[in-house]
Amino acid sequence: MTKMLMTGNAAIGEAAIRAGCQSYFGYPITPQNELAEYMAANLSRRKGCAFVQAESETAAINMVYGASVAGVRAMTSSSSPGISLKQEGISYMAACELPAVIVNMSRGGPGLGSIVAAQSDYFQATRGGGHGDYRTIVLGPSSVQEAANLTYKAFDLADKYKIPVIILGDGMLGQMMEPVEFDRQAPDEIPVRSDALRGAKGRPSRYVKTFTSNPAELEEINWSLFRRYELIKKEEVLCESFLVEDAELVVTAFGIAARIAKGAIKTARKEGMKVGLLRPITLWPFPTEAVQELAKRVKYFLVFEMNMGQMLEDIKLSLEGKGESFFYGRPGGVIPTPSEVLKVISRIYHQKGLK
Amino acid sequence: MKKIFTRPKSLKLTPYHYCPGCGHSIAHRLICEVLDEMDLQDKAIGIPPPGCSVFAYYYFDVDMIESAHGRGAAVATGIKRAFPEAIVFTYQGDGDLAAIGTAETIHAANRGENITAIFINNAVYGMTGGQMAPTTMLTQKTTTTPYGRDAVLEGYPIKMSEIIALIKGAVYIERVAVNSPANIRKAKKAIQKAFQTQVDHLGFSLVEILSPCPTNWRMSALESWQWIDKEMVKEFPLGVIKDIRGAKDAD
Numbered sequence: 001m002t003k004m005l006m007t008g009n010a011a012i013g014e015a016a017i018r019a020g021c022q023s024y025f026g027y028p029i030t031p032q033n034e035l036a037e038y039m040a041a042n043l044s045r046r047k048g049c050a051f052v053q054a055e056s057e058t059a060a061i062n063m064v065y066g067a068s069v070a071g072v073r074a075m076t077s078s079s080s081p082g083i084s085l086k087q088e089g090i091s092y093m094a095a096c097e098l099p100a101v102i103v104n105m106s107r108g109g110p111g112l113g114s115i116v117a118a119q120s121d122y123f124q125a126t127r128g129g130g131h132g133d134y135r136t137i138v139l140g141p142s143s144v145q146e147a148a149n150l151t152y153k154a155f156d157l158a159d160k161y162k163i164p165v166i167i168l169g170d171g172m173l174g175q176m177m178e179p180v181e182f183d184r185q186a187p188d189e190i191p192v193r194s195d196a197l198r199g200a201k202g203r204p205s206r207y208v209k210t211f212t213s214n215p216a217e218l219e220e221i222n223w224s225l226f227r228r229y230e231l232i233k234k235e236e237v238l239c240e241s242f243l244v245e246d247a248e249l250v251v252t253a254f255g256i257a258a259r260i261a262k263g264a265i266k267t268a269r270k271e272g273m274k275v276g277l278l279r280p281i282t283l284w285p286f287p288t289e290a291v292q293e294l295a296k297r298v299k300y301f302l303v304f305e306m307n308m309g310q311m312l313e314d315i316k317l318s319l320e321g322k323g324e325s326f327f328y329g330r331p332g333g334v335i336p337t338p339s340e341v342l343k344v345i346s347r348i349y350h351q352k353g354l355k
Numbered sequence: 356m357k358k359i360f361t362r363p364k365s366l367k368l369t370p371y372h373y374c375p376g377c378g379h380s381i382a383h384r385l386i387c388e389v390l391d392e393m394d395l396q397d398k399a400i401g402i403p404p405p406g407c408s409v410f411a412y413y414y415f416d417v418d419m420i421e422s423a424h425g426r427g428a429a430v431a432t433g434i435k436r437a438f439p440e441a442i443v444f445t446y447q448g449d450g451d452l453a454a455i456g457t458a459e460t461i462h463a464a465n466r467g468e469n470i471t472a473i474f475i476n477n478a479v480y481g482m483t484g485g486q487m488a489p490t491t492m493l494t495q496k497t498t499t500t501p502y503g504r505d506a507v508l509e510g511y512p513i514k515m516s517e518i519i520a521l522i523k524g525a526v527y528i529e530r531v532a533v534n535s536p537a538n539i540r541k542a543k544k545a546i547q548k549a550f551q552t553q554v555d556h557l558g559f560s561l562v563e564i565l566s567p568c569p570t571n572w573r574m575s576a577l578e579s580w581q582w583i584d585k586e587m588v589k590e591f592p593l594g595v596i597k598d599i600r601g602a603k604d605a606d
Binding site: 023059060208 | 396397398417421422426429430432437441461462
């Protein structure tokens with residue numbers, strides 16, 4: 001297999017094509033433009049594939065909705081302010097049980113914010129994001145290689161559970177270049193989903209809808225979604241543990257922040273501090289059990305994020321009052337250095353008298 | 356005995372929930388008759404909007420997907436691009452197509468998306484209880500223009516069909532009404548031409564249908580049909596607005 005040097009944005013585009021993505025709809029916004037540009041260059045002229053630069057994020061997600069209901073693998077990408085606009089369509093797709101992949105190369109907020117990497121969309125991504133009681137699967141890659149691998153997975157999960165899947169990256173992951181290998185080949189023939197709307201030929205007509213004037217019917221729809229979410233929570237949790245076996249202090253971080261934390265932890269280890277890392281890869285479903293398992297032995301948790309403390313809430317919910325959690329975060333697109341995180345680690349380590 | 360009139364195959368045997376005198380039921384039937392006559396029932400994918408016609412899928416015996424408010428043209432774009440063999444049509448009201456969905460409509464037309472929009476103009480938001488629509492007539496009273504629409508405060512009735520006709524990707528635009536047997540026949544011909552435009556891969560087609568809403572206009576069915584002739588057509592004249600094939604009016 002050949003290694004290629006690619007940006008995270010381009011790698012996701014390439015992986016999507018290899019995953020059988022047949023349609024991409026997007027709208028320009030920094031820092032994810034390279035992904036739309038990659039699809040324009042490499043997907044738009046492929047047989048049976050579609051690329052549209054839409055008039056808005058709202059239109060783009062509704063095109064995804066249309067392509068998905070027609071039975072093809074469909075995706076869109078954007079960055080934070082654009083993802084806010086897409087929430088309408090994501091809610092409808094959740095309601096209609098339509099698969100789709102949505103990439104958020106997130107940037108600083110609120111408002112127009114900045115164009116620099118931030119992780120402040122964690123709440124929005126992991127709590128549904130739009131109106132109504134629903135969830136999306138959220139994957140948080142921390143390297144270009146993992147971004148590619150999770151892109152395949154995103155399409156597979158979306159189809160398996162008929163659910164929108166969010167890839168929550170950030171501006172740094174989208175724009176930095178790393179070597180990446182692709183272990184899938186783009187399929188020649190892609191089967192059409194059996195529940196697709198393609199005209200009522202040889203079968204009764206079907207409709208896909210979200211509206212009902214009957215609260216009992218809508219309640220049952222909500223229950224049915226909830227049961228699927230419970231199944232996803234049971235089956236699909238992913239996380240990475242790094243040097244946690246003997247750790248006295250466990251840092252939890254996701255995405256690019258976990259890379260920074262790893263650098264700090266490696267140095268801390270050299271200085272004799274027993275520090276490890278727990279990195280959620282699925283941000284929803286959250287690796288609650290992994291946190292609880294660690295909490296049987298570990299007392300101190302440092303949550304490190306490039307925001308004001310969002311995943312912190314999931315850690316606290318998982319700990320259920322056990323252990324002690326600390327938070328260090330830099331919002332607004334400020335990218336902390338490993339040595340900055342190391343300082344926080346050693347302060348906690350020594351204040352708590354750990355050896 | 357020869358059967359000379361029957362329910363179209365594309366129309367389910369379901370009693371309409373629409374108010375007496377409402378134009379939706381006529382528009383639904385005309386579309387279904389055209390789909391039958393053009394043998395498009397098993398190729399068609401319809402996109403109904405939020406609003407009174409959200410339940411269109413209870414009546415049309417074709418594949419359908421409900422759109423978010425205003426997004427019909429974007430959803431249609433996604434379906435048509437993913438599966439170009441489908442005959443894709445949106446069914447949208449004036450608030451949907453000419454207010455919240457203006458951008459989606461104009462840009463789908465501008466891309467020359469090979470889809471058909473059926474645009475029901477009844478000059479009010481119907482299902483929400485008769486608020487001002489972008490197409491509400493000047494001086495017309497609605498629940499949000501209780502003193503009558505005043506151009507200074509609320510602007511003018513928007514002529515979406517004329518606006519869209521300026522767009523190169525739009526190839527067939529006609530305004531019709533469903534308030535008399537003669538007009539209903541013309542409306543059907545227009546719908547037929549719009550679908551033919553799509554079958555021939557020519558680009559974006561739109562049929563605007565002036566449609567009575569007696570309930571929200573606070574009129575009897577008969578008065579509402581007459582009001583279209585007396586008032587609405589002054590602002591929204593009937594006829595072909597654009598046809599790149601150079602065809603004349605439907606009669």
